Each structure stands twice: as structure tokens, then as C-alpha cells.
Amino acid sequence: MRMKLLAFRVCEHDSNFSFYDGKELKYFKSERLTKIKHHAYDNLFIWKDVVKDIFKCNPKDIDEIAVVVDPWRYNTVPWTIETEKFFPSVDFPYIDAHCPVHRIDHHYAHALSVYDNFDVHMVFDGYGDREIAWSVIKNHKIIERGDVITHSSLGGAMGSTALDIFKIKVRHPVDLAGKLMALQSYGNFNKSFFDKLNYDIYQVGELFNFKNWEDYHNSKEVARFTSLDWIRTVHEKAGDVLVDIFKKHCKPQDKICFTGGVALNIVWNTKLKKHFPNLYIPPHTPDDGLSLGAIEYLRKKNNLPKFKLNNFPYIQQDQSPDSLPTQDTIKRTAKLLSEGKTVAWYQGNGEIGFRALGNRSIFLDPRIKNGRSIINKIKKRESYRPFGASILHDKSDYTYSPYMTYTSPIKNYPAITHVDNTCRYQSVSSGYFYDMIQEFYNLTGCPIILNTSLNVEGEPIAGHIDQAIHLFKNTTLDCLVVGNTFMIK
Numbered sequence: 001m002r003m004k005l006l007a008f009r010v011c012e013h014d015s016n017f018s019f020y021d022g023k024e025l026k027y028f029k030s031e032r033l034t035k036i037k038h039h040a041y042d043n044l045f046i047w048k049d050v051v052k053d054i055f056k057c058n059p060k061d062i063d064e065i066a067v068v069v070d071p072w073r074y075n076t077v078p079w080t081i082e083t084e085k086f087f088p089s090v091d092f093p094y095i096d097a098h099c100p101v102h103r104i105d106h107h108y109a110h111a112l113s114v115y116d117n118f119d120v121h122m123v124f125d126g127y128g129d130r131e132i133a134w135s136v137i138k139n140h141k142i143i144e145r146g147d148v149i150t151h152s153s154l155g156g157a158m159g160s161t162a163l164d165i166f167k168i169k170v171r172h173p174v175d176l177a178g179k180l181m182a183l184q185s186y187g188n189f190n191k192s193f194f195d196k197l198n199y200d201i202y203q204v205g206e207l208f209n210f211k212n213w214e215d216y217h218n219s220k221e222v223a224r225f226t227s228l229d230w231i232r233t234v235h236e237k238a239g240d241v242l243v244d245i246f247k248k249h250c251k252p253q254d255k256i257c258f259t260g261g262v263a264l265n266i267v268w269n270t271k272l273k274k275h276f277p278n279l280y281i282p283p284h285t286p287d288d289g290l291s292l293g294a295i296e297y298l299r300k301k302n303n304l305p306k307f308k309l310n311n312f313p314y315i316q317q318d319q320s321p322d323s324l325p326t327q328d329t330i331k332r333t334a335k336l337l338s339e340g341k342t343v344a345w346y347q348g349n350g351e352i353g354f355r356a357l358g359n360r361s362i363f364l365d366p367r368i369k370n371g372r373s374i375i376n377k378i379k380k381r382e383s384y385r386p387f388g389a390s391i392l393h394d395k396s397d398y399t400y401s402p403y404m405t406y407t408s409p410i411k412n413y414p415a416i417t418h419v420d421n422t423c424r425y426q427s428v429s430s431g432y433f434y435d436m437i438q439e440f441y442n443l444t445g446c447p448i449i450l451n452t453s454l455n456v457e458g459e460p461i462a463g464h465i466d467q468a469i470h471l472f473k474n475t476t477l478d479c480l481v482v483g484n485t486f487m488i489k
Contacts, residue, residue: 002021002022002023003020003022003063003064003302003304004019004020004021004022004057004061004062004063005019005020005062005063005064005065005066005295005298005299005302006018006019006020006047006051006062006064006065006066006295007019007065007066007067007068007104007291007292007293007294007295007297007298008047008050008065008067008068008291008294009067009068009069009109009287009290009291009294010040010041010042010043010044010046010047010067010069011040011041011042011043011044011069011070011073012040012069012070012287013038013039013040013172013174013287014029014031014038014039014040014174014286014287014288015029015030015031015039015040015041015046016028016029016030016287016288016289016290016291016292017029017030017047017050017054017055017291018291018292018294018295019051019054019055019057019295020295020298020299020304020307021055021057023308024307024308024310025292025295025307025308025309025315026055026315026317027291027292027315027316027317027352028050028054028055028316028317029288029316029352030050031460031463032316032317032318032350032460032461032463032464033054033318033463035459035460035463035467036460037171037172037455037458037459037460038171038172038174038175038460039460044067044069044094044095045095045096047059047065047095054317055317059097059098060098062097062098062099063099064099064100064101064102064298064301064302065095065097065099065100065101065102066101066102066103066104066294066295066297066298067092067095067101067102067103067104067294068103068104068106068109068290068291068293068294069092069103070106070129070130070131071129071130071131091103102297102298104293104294104297105129106125106128106129106132106290107123107125107128107129107132107134107135107137107142107145107260108137108142108293108297109289109290109291109293109294109297110123110125110259110260110285110289110290110293111123111135111137111257111259111293112292112293112294112296112297112300113259113282113284113289113290113292113293113296114257114259114280114282114289115296115306115307115309116257116280117255118255118256118257118280119138119250119251119254119255119256120136120137120138120249120250120254120255120256120257121135121136121137121138121256121257121259122134122136122137122245122246122249122250122256122257122258122259123135123136123137123259123260124154124155124242124258124259124260124261124262124263125153125155125260125261125262126153126154126155126156126158126159126174126177126261126262127148127153127155127156128148128153128260129148130148131147131148132145132146132147132148133146133147133148133152133153133154133155133156134146134152134153134154134201134260134262136245136249138249143249144249146201146202152201152202152204152205153204154201154204154238154241154242154262155177155260155261155262157204157205157207157208157238158176158177158180158181158208158238158265159173159176159177159180160208161180161208161210161231162176162177162179162180162183163176164210165210165227165231166180166183166227166231168180168183171458174261174286177261177264177265178264178265179382179385180231180235181235181265181266181267182382182384182385182386182418183228183231183384184228184231184232184235185232185386185418185419185420185422186228186232186384186419187226187227187228187229187230187231187232187233188226188228188229188232189229189232189233189236190225190229190230190232190233193216193225193229193230193233194233194236194237196212196216197212197233197234197237199237199241200241200244200245201241201242201244201245204238204241207234207237207238207241208234208238210227210230212230212234213225213227213230216230217230235267238268239265239267239268239271239272240271242262242268242271242272243271243272243275246272246275246276247275250276252275252276252277253277253278254276254278255278255280256276256278256279256280257280257281257282258272258279258280258281258285259281259282259285259289260285260286261285261286261287263281263285263286263405264285264286264354266404266405266406266407266424267407269281269405269406270406270407270408273399273406281403281405282313282353282403283313283351283352283353283355283357283403284313284352284353285353285405286353286354288352288353288354289352289353295307311348311349312352313351313352313353313357313403314348314349314350314351314352314357314359315349315352316349316350316351316352316463317349318349318350318463318464319463319464319465320348320349321346321347321348321465321482321483321484321485322483323483323484324347324348324432324483325347325432325436325481325483325484326484327435328484329481329483329484329486330432330435330436330439331439332486333345333363333436333439333479333481334436334437334439334440334442334443335439335443336478336479336488337363337364337365337440337449338365338440338443338444340365340368341478341479342362342363342364342374342375342378342476342477342478342479343362343363343364343477343478343479343480343481344361344362344363344454344468344471344472344477344479344480344481345358345359345360345361345362345363345454345481346359346360346454346462346465346468346480346481346482346483347359347432347433347481347482347483350461350463351461353403354453355388355403355404355426355453356388356451356452356453356454356461357390357402357403357404357426357433357451358390358426358428358431358433358451359433360453360454360461360462360463360468361451361452361453361454362375362378362379362450362451362452362453362454362477363449363450363451364415364449364450365415365440365444365446365449365450366389366413366414366415366416366446366448366449366450367412367413367414367415367444367446368414368415369414369415370414371414371415371416371450372386372387372414372415374415374476375387375415375450375452377475377476378456378475378476378477379452379455379456379457380456380457381456381457382457384419386416386417386418386419386423386424387415387416387450387451387452388404388416388423388424388425388426388450388451388452389410389413389416389423389424389425389426389448389449389450389451390404390425390426390428390433390437390448390449390451391425391426391427391428391437391447391448392428392429392434392437392438392441392447392448393427393428393429394429395441395447396427396447396448398425398427400427401425401426401427402426402427402428402429403426404424404425404426406424406425407422407423407424407425408422408423408425409421409422410422410423410425413448415450416448416450425448426451437449454468454471455471456471456475465482468480468482469482469487472487477489
């Protein structure tokens with residue numbers, strides 16, 4: 001009889017579940033059902049409902065469970081370097097189940113979520129499990145950790161700065177650092193101030209200390225030094241601080257997996273990639289991927305074959321159309337884009353992670369001069385935030401970036417070019433999404449399209465067809481394509 005395994009992360013933000021039915025691994029993120037961005041179930045007992053309703057399994061048939069919860073919530077003991085064991089877990093008595101239940105370390109879960117062999121796992125969170133902010137893992141052993149207080153948390157320092165200094169408004173604090181990353185590009189880099197910032201990973205709080213700006217701003221060294229100039233310069237230094245801790249533990253040619261919320265910072269990722277060409281960043285790098293790591297622990301523990309991940313990263317258990325797009329649908333969509341139309345695209349299973357990768361997307365011709373304003377009107381989001389793009393990999397000399405984790409200098413595409421003349425991009429090399437961009441290229445000579453997530457500000461990516469239709473009807477979108485069905489205004 002084949003084992004049935006369950007793993008989940010609840011109670012904080014971005015609740016997610018992974019289920020192995022003995023044949024295939026399935027994944028579910030609760031915000032796709034609840035329609036609440038970063039949704040978290042506030043209790044552990046919801047797992048039975050998810051198993052029954054989403055994965056269509058009797059909870060009594062589950063053979064083993066792994067859960068990722070923060071130690072402070074249940075007074076469980078956090079892991080230390082001194083007590084580490086090979087892929088450790090502890091018995092977790094707080095769940096009513098007919099099978100063994102294990103609690104998995106937050107950062108081990110991040111590392112285990114990537115099913116491959118790496119020389120080093122570098123895990124950097126905002127506030128992690130509220131005790132540990134970052135971990136370095138080699139040979140299945142944590143060799144260094146940074147505690148969660150702000151002096152060693154890059155993500156936490158970014159979030160605090162966004163809130164306290166720049167008064168950035170968000171519905172959930174998880175989004176603060178990302179918005180500040182976009183905003184800092186509007187400042188001017190100040191070399192003189194940069195050279196005064198001599199901090200390491202253990203001094204991040206001081207690095208982001210606004211008093212440094214006030215002292216420098218009021219000095220005679222500069223005639224004008226704005227808060228945007230300050231954060232642009234500090235953000236650049238923080239990237240160097242991250243590079244330094246990587247250099248401490250990694251060789252240039254090491255195969256490195258970088259996970260945790262900090263790995264969403266595409267500016268720092270691009271800087272790291274120049275030093276470490278074998279750097280890998282998965283699409284589920286934030287807490288979205290914790291259940292995948294926890295269930296990998298169960299697989300290893302039970303000596304099971306590697307899980308089948310059909311069509312990764314499009315493994316979200318949300319509502320899929322009845323069919324995949326035909327060539328006629330692909331050609332018609334490309335034609336609409338070439339005519340300047342805004343197109344919502346809902347195909348297959350949803351992507352795992354925060355970023356649209358071509359199944360739950362809004363598209364636009366990137367050459368349109370007022371393209372950003374057009375999409376901002378639809379998305380209802382801040383004008384300073386840039387849009388990502390998807391490009392035919394064989395028509396590009398950019399670093400391979402299948403999950404939109406890096407930036408590159410870009411020109412002549414006003415709808416996707418940020419104020420710093422860069423663009424966050426996705427490399428597309430196969431599949432029906434590739435075919436659609438190729439058709440657009442055949443029509444226009446342009447191998448790239450604007451690609452942003454199918455949602456509006458403050459809401460999760462559409463996970464049900466009704467959500468996509470509602471968005472289409474209540475915005476200025478020109479077209480919605482669901483499977484092979486077109487809705488056009």
C-alpha cells in the first residue's frame with residue numbers, strides 16, 4: 001500500500017499545503033480559495049478540511065504529517081547549531097491525528113523545498129520564525145545562524161524602513177520590503193556616503209539607521225541629500241553585505257540554493273549572480289514553499305522515490321480551464337496584443353509563488369509609451385512600481401531567469417523599463433506561453449511582452465475562473481482568455 005503524506009504551514013501568513021497521494025505531489029495555497037492575499041488559517045485543525053475538500057482524501061488515511069509552525073506559538077524549543085541532527089524534527093502533540101506528526105525547522109523547510117543537490121543552502125528571511133532570520137546549511141547541517149532581531153535581518157530592516165521612514169502603506173507587512181525595493185531606484189547613489197557605511201550582516205540595523213542620513217544630510221559634505229538618495233545608497237550597501245556573507249561560506253563555482261523572502265529582492269539577486277554563476281532561486285522562495293520542504297522531509301525519512309512534480313512550477317491546486325489553448329487561440333491572442341490590447345490570460349494550473357509566469361497573467365505590448373499607466377489603471381497600484389516582462393530565451397542574451405528573479409538593463413520598451421533602466425524578466429523557452437510570445441514576435445519583431453499577475457492591488461492572483469471574470473468585468477481590461485474562450489469588450 002502506498003503511503004499518503006501531508007505537510008503544511010499555517011497560522012502566520014500564506015498558508016500552504018503539500019499532499020502526496022502515493023503517486024503524485026499536489027500543492028495548495030489557501031489564498032487562492034479564500035480570495036484574501038497572504039491568507040493564513042489561524043488554527044491547526046483546518047488540515048482535515050483541506051485534505052477532504054481540496055485533496056479529496058479521508059484524513060484517517062494520512063500516514064504521516066509534517067508541520068512548519070514557529071516555536072514561540074507553541075512553546076516548542078528552537079533548534080541550535082549545537083543540537084542539530086540530520087534533517088531534524090520533533091514530535092508535535094498539538095494536532096489531533098491518527099498518525100505521527102513532526103514539526104520541521106523553518107529554515108530546513110526552505111532548504112528542503114528545492115529537490116536537488118546543492119553545495120550550500122543560503123536561507124534569508126525577513127523575520128523567519130521570529131527567532132532565526134537566516135541560516136547557512138551545508139551537508140545537511142546548519143553551520144551559522146543569525147537571530148531575528150533587526151541587527152541581523154535584512155528583510156526586517158527593509159520592512160521597518162519602508163513603514164517608519166517612507167510611510168509605505170500595505171495590507172500586509174510581507175509586502176513592505178518589495179515596495180521599498182522599487183522605490184529606492186528613484187534615489188541617486190551617493191558614493192561619499194556609501195564609503196562611510198562599513199557594516200556587516202550582524203549590523204544591518206545600524207546600516208539602516210536613519211540617523212546616519214540625518215547626520216550626513218546636515219553636514220557640509222553635500223548640498224542636497226534626500227531620503228531617497230539615502231535608501232538607494234543603503235540598499236546598494238546591503239546588497240554588498242549579502243554578497244560578503246555568501247563569500248564567507250560559498251566558493252565562486254559552488255552550486256548554491258538561495259531561499260527565503262530576501263531572495264525576492266531581484267536587485268540583490270542580480271548582484272549575487274555576478275559573483276556566483278551557479279546560484280539558483282526557486283519560484284516558491286518565500287514561505288509559499290515551506291510545505292514542499294516539510295513533505296520532502298517525510299519523503300527522505302521514509303526512503304521514498306523522488307516525488308513527481310507534473311508541470312512544475314504550475315502545480316497550484318486551483319481551478320483550471322477545461323482545455324489548454326490551441327494554436328488558433330495562441331495566434332488570436334498574439335494578434336490582440338499586437339493591436340495594443342490588454343489581455344488577461346487564464347490557463348492550466350496556477351503558478352506556485354508570488355509572480356505570474358504565464359498562466360495567471362495580464363499582458364501588454366511593452367513598446368506602448370503609456371503602457372505603465374494603462375496597466376496601473378487596471379491594477380490600481382502605485383505608479384513608482386515597475387512591471388515585469390517575459391522574453392523568448394532564444395532571442396535574448398540575458399541570464400537565464402525562468403522565474404523572474406533577476407533584472408537586466410533594457411531600452412526601447414517604455415512599458416517595462418524602470419526608472420533605473422532595468423527590467424525584471426522571465427526567460428521563456430518552451431510551452432504554449434512560448435508559442436504565444438513567438439507569434440507576437442512574428443507579427444511585431446518584438447520578442448518580449450509585459451507580464452504582470454492577474455489581480456489588482458491588495459488581492460491574490462486569481463485562482464478561480466469566476467475571479468478572473470470578475471476582474472475583467474470590473475476593470476478596463478480589453479480581453480480575457482480562459483482556455484480557448486475569449487471575452488472581449
